[in-house]
Amino acid sequence: MASITISASFFSRPQLQAQARSRTQKPSPKRNPNPKFKPKKLNNKFKSLSLSSPPPSSSSSSSLGAQATTYTRLPPKEDFNFEFEAPSSDESDEIKLSDSDVAKFAFHNDSSEAEAEMLDTDDDDNEQQEEENESLGFQDETFDGKIVDFYNGDGSSDFEEEGEEEVYYYDSDGKLINLPEEFDDLGLELKEKGVPAVMRCFDRAKIYVKAGDGGNGVVAFRREKYVPLGGPSGGDGGRGGNVYLEVDGAMNSLLPFRNCVHYRAGRGAHGQGRMMCGRKGEDVVVKVAPGTVVREAGNDEVLLELLYPGQRALLLPGGRGGRGNASFKSGNNKVPKIAENGEEGPEMWLELELKLVADVGIVGAPNAGKSTLLSVISAAQPEIANYPFTTLLPNLGVVSFDYDSTMVVADLPGLLEGAHRGFGLGHEFLRHTERCSALVHVVDGSGQQPELEFDAVRLELEMFSPELAEKPFIVAYNKMDLPEAYENSPSFKEKLEGLGIKTFCMSAVKREGTHEVISAAYKLLQETKKSNEGFKGFEDPKDLNHVADMVQKQRSSSISEFEITRDGSCSTWYVNGAGLQRFVQMTNWRYVYNSY
């Protein structure tokens, strides 16, 4: 039985129709006017994930609450794997912020034909569709500036199925290319991440690092007038450049890694005659933001945690330079005709994850006034507007009480009920609160049910990580200048204080009560710092070179440590060993003596 859910958002009815029409129109394949530009494969399935444009701001206080809980993003697919029932308060124990504020319509439609008819947006059928919509009770005016999306039982939208936009690939000559079907899956996978690239790259990056190869040693002999049998004089190759990771205090995101992914240190110069050794390769210093966690790609183990500006870690040591023939001179062999290749520098794909280093994190539902609070207590100027998800990326501000006492406060994107399952944006950035010592939970007092809003956000924090929920926090009941918030404040405060939660009332806009909130947060921070005094973490700079030590240890393993395996299918024997591989790679097989 196919079921359809209609959820409300910001777009108007005429906009909806325009959107549906544009999706159903199949463009005729065109030649790419710019052959160099290769359009990316877009999959329309997840187009509706993009943030909706802000609605015109409303001065009415009731609409503030309503907007604060409007879902602006497509819920995750799993959520549609069950059949929807009309929302009913007695059926669900879960706290549903959305139920109170967001207009939600759910109905069952057994006939797939009727469904197809309703969603048919061809020009010819527009009239018919309007009639049908009217019969279902959907009048233009009733939508009141909100978008309506139609979802099937599996979470896919009929718009997407009916009018999937076709995107074409062109080769460098501008010819149309037919891509194999696997590319569709790939496109889908990429889209399923569901977060715009700029937001994904804010605190996550994947980079490639490679230390420089060592320079080759050479075979050379001294030839000079009046110096017969001058002897071997081939110099060693230079060492390859190292790869360092350094914390740059001026950086506060990993966005620069969007433009630059590959970091290769320079290779060492080759040795020369007259015992001249090669120059060392140039080092590469990869700058990261304070609070960056480094892992090897595909491995969950944390390699490094870089917290403080100026910290520098040697990640990959450069390859050793190959020895020239002068280095092989001995009593037995006075004329060695052998030299080594430079050692190859190690390489690695790294996953960087930024967890902002803030002392206090401001959390709360969208539109609660978090950014307003940050703008009032610090010099930060975050964007403030009367619609949910104004803040898309975390903002940092420094609150200074006097020269000695300062603290860094982070304003995070709003949290929605279900954030841990992919609703809204907040869960993407909740990891930034993991490093905070205390939290300020801002509650929108003008909302219809501030208690439910509070409970839902607390639940989200718990679902994301139990440690996060255990962090000390205070509650800031905001928008006291509005009558409805003022009226509800005594009961809200009483309820929370009954639970032992410190609650402050404030009006961020009027700057009333904000000082008390931030002083209480500072006090909480000091208490937490005192109790954590024993913990030093990764502060010891000696710790930071352990990755390079590990790589070095692996490289210097003995040549006699190897494993022999046989592949029966092709009657091949394999000899595997790190020391052996390095030996083979560094041997210069061009010199015949090397093979003896």
Ligand SMILES: Nc1nc2c(ncn2[C@@H]2O[C@H](COP(=O)(O)OP(=O)(O)OP(=O)(O)O)[C@@H](O)[C@H]2O)c(=O)[nH]1
């Ligand atoms: N009346 C009144 N309005 C407030 C107060 N604090 C914030 N607002 C308004 O509430 C709206 C949302 O404020 P923001 O600071 O952007 O809210 P936010 O929690 O950062 O919202 P997101 O970033 O979308 O999660 C803005 O229009 C503010 O002017 C207040 O104390 N009183």
Ligand SMILES: [Mg+2]
């Ligand atoms: Mg904000």
